[in-house]
Amino acid sequence: MMSTANLLVELFVEELPPKALKKLGDSFAQLIADALRAQGLAGEGAVTPFASPRRLGVHIAGVAAKAADKAVRIKLMPVAVGLTPEGQPSPALLKKLAASGLPADAPLERALDGKAEALFANTVQPGASLAQGLQQALNDMLKALPIPKVMSYQLADGWTNVHFVRPAHGLVALHGADRVPVSLLGLEAGTTTRGHRFEALDPLVTVPHADAYADTLRSRGAVIASFAERREAIRGQLQAAGAKLGLTPIDDEALLDEVTALVERPNVLTCAFEEEFLAVPQECLILTMKANQKYFPLLDAQGKLTRHFLVVSNIAPDDASAVVQGNERVVRPRLADAKFFYDQDRKKTLAERVPGLAKVVYHGSLGSQGERAERVRAIAHAIVNQLRTATVPFTVDAKDQFDVLDSKVQQAAQLAKADLLTDMVGEFPELQGIMGAYYARHEGLRDGVAIAIEDHYKPRFAGDALPRNHTGTVLALADKLETLVGLFGIGQLPTGDKDPFALRRHALGVIRILMEKNLPLSLPELVRAGLQAFPEGMLTHASAADDLLHFAYERLTGALREQGYSAQEVDAVIALRPSPWGDIPKRLAAVRAFAALPESASLAAANKRVGNILKKSDEAPVALNDALLQEPAEAQLAAALRAAAAQAQPLFEQGDYAASLQALAVLKAPVDAFFDAVMVNADDAALRANRLALLRGLHEAMNRVADLSRLAH
Numbered sequence: 001m002m003s004t005a006n007l008l009v010e011l012f013v014e015e016l017p018p019k020a021l022k023k024l025g026d027s028f029a030q031l032i033a034d035a036l037r038a039q040g041l042a043g044e045g046a047v048t049p050f051a052s053p054r055r056l057g058v059h060i061a062g063v064a065a066k067a068a069d070k071a072v073r074i075k076l077m078p079v080a081v082g083l084t085p086e087g088q089p090s091p092a093l094l095k096k097l098a099a100s101g102l103p104a105d106a107p108l109e110r111a112l113d114g115k116a117e118a119l120f121a122n123t124v125q126p127g128a129s130l131a132q133g134l135q136q137a138l139n140d141m142l143k144a145l146p147i148p149k150v151m152s153y154q155l156a157d158g159w160t161n162v163h164f165v166r167p168a169h170g171l172v173a174l175h176g177a178d179r180v181p182v183s184l185l186g187l188e189a190g191t192t193t194r195g196h197r198f199e200a201l202d203p204l205v206t207v208p209h210a211d212a213y214a215d216t217l218r219s220r221g222a223v224i225a226s227f228a229e230r231r232e233a234i235r236g237q238l239q240a241a242g243a244k245l246g247l248t249p250i251d252d253e254a255l256l257d258e259v260t261a262l263v264e265r266p267n268v269l270t271c272a273f274e275e276e277f278l279a280v281p282q283e284c285l286i287l288t289m290k291a292n293q294k295y296f297p298l299l300d301a302q303g304k305l306t307r308h309f310l311v312v313s314n315i316a317p318d319d320a321s322a323v324v325q326g327n328e329r330v331v332r333p334r335l336a337d338a339k340f341f342y343d344q345d346r347k348k349t350l351a352e353r354v355p356g357l358a359k360v361v362y363h364g365s366l367g368s369q370g371e372r373a374e375r376v377r378a379i380a381h382a383i384v385n386q387l388r389t390a391t392v393p394f395t396v397d398a399k400d401q402f403d404v405l406d407s408k409v410q411q412a413a414q415l416a417k418a419d420l421l422t423d424m425v426g427e428f429p430e431l432q433g434i435m436g437a438y439y440a441r442h443e444g445l446r447d448g449v450a451i452a453i454e455d456h457y458k459p460r461f462a463g464d465a466l467p468r469n470h471t472g473t474v475l476a477l478a479d480k481l482e483t484l485v486g487l488f489g490i491g492q493l494p495t496g497d498k499d500p501f502a503l504r505r506h507a508l509g510v511i512r513i514l515m516e517k518n519l520p521l522s523l524p525e526l527v528r529a530g531l532q533a534f535p536e537g538m539l540t541h542a543s544a545a546d547d548l549l550h551f552a553y554e555r556l557t558g559a560l561r562e563q564g565y566s567a568q569e570v571d572a573v574i575a576l577r578p579s580p581w582g583d584i585p586k587r588l589a590a591v592r593a594f595a596a597l598p599e600s601a602s603l604a605a606a607n608k609r610v611g612n613i614l615k616k617s618d619e620a621p622v623a624l625n626d627a628l629l630q631e632p633a634e635a636q637l638a639a640a641l642r643a644a645a646a647q648a649q650p651l652f653e654q655g656d657y658a659a660s661l662q663a664l665a666v667l668k669a670p671v672d673a674f675f676d677a678v679m680v681n682a683d684d685a686a687l688r689a690n691r692l693a694l695l696r697g698l699h700e701a702m703n704r705v706a707d708l709s710r711l712a713h
Contacts, residue, residue, distance in 0.1 A: 004064050005176030007042075008210035009134070010050065010057035011184065012170030012193050018053070018261035020148045024165065025051025025227050029058035031144055035137030036060065039128050040067035050214070050225040052264045055193070057225060059210060063175060067127030074100055076119040079110055083119070093119065130175055135182045142184070155186040162186055170194065174210040195221020196264050198315055223264040231260040234312055237268035238296055241310050245270070247298040249310055255290050259312045262294065267316040271295075271328045272307045277335040281438050284338045287428050292334055295327070341423040349443050350418040350436065357417055365490045366538065369417050372482060375533040377413040380478035382529035383521070384409055387474075392520035392580065396470055408471040409478075412452035415440065416475060419453075433457045459509050466516055477513055477526070480506040485530030488548045489539030507555040511581070518582025523552060553577070560588065569595070572710035576703065583655065590657035591706045599668040600711065603702070606671045608709035610699045613680060617692055624697060628690040633670070633677040638694055640670040645701045657705045664702055671698070 009032060016024060029049035036042035045061030076082060082093035089097075094104055102121055109120045128136070147165040154161055162168075162185050173180040173189035182189045192204045199222035207213050217223045224230040235256060238249040260266075277285060282305035289295040289309055296310040311327045313320070358370035366372065387394045388402040396405050419425050419436035437454035441447065448471050455472030456479050458464055467473045483506050487493075494503050514521060527545050541547070553574060560570045565588050573587045594600050629635040644664050651660035680695065682688045702708050 004062045005178075006045075006210045007036075007060045007063040007130075007134075007180075008057070008172065008174045008207065008213045009138075010055055010170075010172040010193055010207075010213070011168055012055050012172075013164070013168045014166040015053050016051075016056075016166055016261070017148060018258050020146075020165075021051050021053070021261035022227055022257055023146055025049045025056055027144075027146055028056040028141060031141040032058050032134075032137045033060050035140050036063060036133055039133040039136065040064070040070070041128065041130060041133045049227065051227040051261075052223055052225055052230070053262060054264070055223075055225065057172075057213070059213060063130065065175065066129050067133065069127050070125045072123060072125045074102075074121045074123065075113065076100070076108070076121060078113075079117040079119055082108075097121070131181050134173060134180055138182060138184045160186060172207055172213075174207060174213075176211075177209045193217070193221070195223050196314075199265060224266070227260060230263070230266060231256060234260055234263075234266045234268065237266060238310055238312075241268050241270050242298055245298065245306075245308055247300060247306055247308060249296040249298055250286065250290070252290060252296075255294065255296070259294050263312055263314040265314060265316065267313045267320070269311045269313055269320050269324050269327070271309055271311055271324050271331070273309070273328060273331055273335055275307055277339060278305065278307060280335070280339045280342045281435070283431060283434050284342065284424060284428065285335060287430060288334045288338050289331065291428075293327075293331055295331065337427070338424070341427060345422040345424055345435070345439060346442055350415040350439055353418040353421045354414060356421045360420065363486070363490075366486045369420065372486075373414060373417050375486075376416070376475070376478045376482050377410055378533040379481055379529050380409045380413050380474050381406060382532070383474050383477055383526065386521055386525060386529070387519070390520035394520050405470055405474070408446065408448050408452065409474045411445070412449045412456070412471055412475050413478065415445075415449070416453050416456050416479070459512055461505070462508070466513060473513060473517055473519070477510060477519075477521075480509050480513075481526055481530040482533065484510070484548055484552075485527060485544065486534065486539070488551070489531070489534060489541050489544040491541040491544075493547060493551070503551075504555060507552050508559060510552065511556050511559055514581040515584060516582075518580065520580045520582075522579045523581070524549060556581075556584075560584070565592075568711055572706040572708060575707035575710055583657075586655065586657050587705050590661050591708075591711070593658045594661040594665075594708070595711055597662065597665050599665040600708075601713070602668050602672065603664070604708045604711035605713075606675065607699065607702050607707075608712040609675070610695045610702075611709050613695060614692065614699060619689055619692060621696060622689045622693050624693040625690050628687055629694075630687065631678050633673045634691060634694060637667075637670040637674045637698070640667055641694070641698055641701060645697075648701065648704075652704050661705050667698070667702075 011028070026049050028051070029047055033042060033047040042060055042063045045063070047061075048059040050057030050059070076093060076096050082090055082096075084090050089104065097104055097106055100121065102123060106121050106123070109122065110117055111120055112118075142164075145165075149165070150163050151166060152161055152163050153167045164185055168185045168187060170193055171182075171184050171187040171189045172191060172193050173182050174191060179191055180189060191208075192206050194200070194203065195205045195217060201220050201222070205217060205221040207216050214225050217225050224233060242249045285305060286297050289297050294312070296312070298306050298308040298310065300306055309331070311324075313323050315323070317323065354370070354373070357373055358368050360369040362369045362372045384402055384406045396402060416433070416436065419432055419439060422435055422439070424435050425432050433454045433456065437450040440450035440453055448469050451469055452467070452472035452475050455467035455469070456475040458467050458472070458476055467476045483501065484503060487501050487503060492501060510523075513519070514523070524545075527548055531539065531545060557570050557574055560574075561567060569588055569591050572591050573584060578584060578587060624638065626635075626638065629638055644667055648660045648663040651657075651663060678691065680688070680691045682691065
């Protein structure tokens with residue numbers, strides 16, 4: 001039994017990039033652990049990563065001092081090459097044996113290798129020592145670590161250049177209490193590291209044992225080495241500090257990660273700014289505090305910003321007043337800038353800014369933002385008209401319903417991009433739409449228009465809220481369609497993982513709006529409206545419409561599968577290209593219920609067979625003639641089909657898709673009997689045409705909700 005102990009590896013470096021730290025720390029730990037496991041030096045013991053602003057580390061439980069020896073079978077060469085006609089080793093074989101570390105008289109085995117006989121040698125490969133294995137693991141880790149940007153720097157000898165994310169200054173490698181003699185980036189492994197720059201009790205911290213690393217670094221070095229532990233400590237301090245004031249720190253996991261990567265010994269302090277700044281929209285203040293200062297704003301019970309905010313300091317002095325005052329002093333100019341931008345922006349109306357959009361390039365092949373705004377207006381107008389004439393009624397809560405909606409949409413479309421020219425959005429692009437809504441309300445515009453200006457970017461990301469009103473919904477659809485049609489129209493399709501214009505996100509936004517808002521709109525008609533909004537000759541990609549529809553249905557299929565529907569269920573529904581998309585979840589639920597019926601497999605197989613028969617037939621369709629139903633089985637199927645269809649059709653029209661499909665289950669027996677007893681391709685042309693008409697009616701009745709043949713195995 002090989003002796004095992006826990007292993008600790010730490011690489012001490014200069015300050016690491018905060019946004020990459022968590023990924024670097026996790027990868028550093030996992031890459032080393034995986035490499036040791038692959039060499040038989042580590043089992044499935046716990047792997048604990050460490051990552052602080054100035055260190056990457058890992059603790060691996062149960063690591064062997066030496067890997068077990070391993071029996072290996074080495075294929076040498078074909079017998080015809082390895083042995084002379086007299087059966088003696090050839091020069092080529094002797095050379096191969098030497099290269100494999102085997103003696104010339106090593107026992108060899110002859111065995112078939114494919115069609116020819118080959119020579120094999122059985123030997124024992126010594127297990128790697130921990131020093132060898134860990135050195136290999138460190139070398140491999142260095143090549144695979146996901147470094148965002150590599151730095152080059154010289155070692156102390158003044159000649160050797162090395163490459164890493166930041167200059168490294170120390171390496172610790174301990175197997176239990178024993179140092180492991182490995183090196184990395186020109187550093188020899190030792191047992192000492194450095195603690196906190198200002199608060200460590202000792203400038204150098206000696207780690208006596210692999211298992212004592214975290215505790216020693218905490219007690220002697222004033223550092224919480226674990227990223228996860230430090231993160232939870234910050235979260236707890238933030239909540240406790242907020243609770244003292246009856247307030248709640250803003251919930252931002254990305255900011256929490258970034259702050260965790262900036263401090264080694266977190267100390268949360270409460271600060272405040274002047275009340276007058278609260279006159280500025282809170283989104284501006286929150287964004288500048290989070291993005292520029294890494295502060296946590298505090299909100300009241302209604303979610304409204306207060307003048308208090310929290311700072312995560314990296315030092316814990318007895319008197320923190322100087323730190324608090326310093327942070328309050330630093331944030332003031334930031335807030336003053338935001339207030340200045342807000343005051344200046346309101347001196348000019350959104351409408352006055354619209355002409356300036358003509359000078360802002362949207363895309364070299366698609367013109368300016370001004371031209372784009374006009375196209376969005378045209379598409380939005382077409383969407384309102386499609387809603388006006390939809391076969392499924394669409395209710396608008398307003399007098400002169402669609403005329404009022406169209407008026408609001410046109411106004412919002414004209415002004416939606418105007419805030420791109422404001423100082424506030426110039427400083428904080430994330431606030432586009434949000435500031436437009438504030439400025440619209442300041443000008444006294446209808447609240448529905450202001451909401452639409454803000455919401456036309458929604459959904460901005462997966463899980464984001466949808467537009468809140470009809471005006472915003474129409475405008476969001478129009479904006480996304482203009483982007484998709486325009487970029488597909490000039491051949492700028494996403495490829496692989498490259499999607500510089502976020503077209504997948506735009507397509508998913510269209511999908512969510514159409515489905516979750518249950519809009520009675522057809523995607524092909526929407527794409528057609530999008531194409532018509534562009535001037536002739538601007539769009540040069542001939543298959544843009546087909547490519548875009550295919551792209552959208554691929555995204556829809558993927559989105560539905562992510563919701564837990566099977567590939568067969570999704571394919572069965574999407575194959576019909578159903579409209580409106582709001583019905584799709586009901587259709588999927590109906591298909592799932594139908595698939596659970598005992599008759600479903602037989603009917604799905606029969607449906608597939610019927611579809612294949614109809615595809616092969618090139619005869620012109622005729623109406624079913626009862627007088628030509630000669631066989632009892634075909635007459636029984638016709639009668640059963642009429643009865644089932646009479647029950648299923650009204651249920652389908654009412655939108656009760658599950659009941660409509662289940663009403664067809666009674667057809668199993670007559671369908672089976674028909675195929676057992678009736679020859680569809682009869683010699684008599686009239687009989688053949690009539691039987692095809694019967695099958696055509698069956699196929700139509702069964703495939704109203706979904707293409708049930710897709711359920712056949």
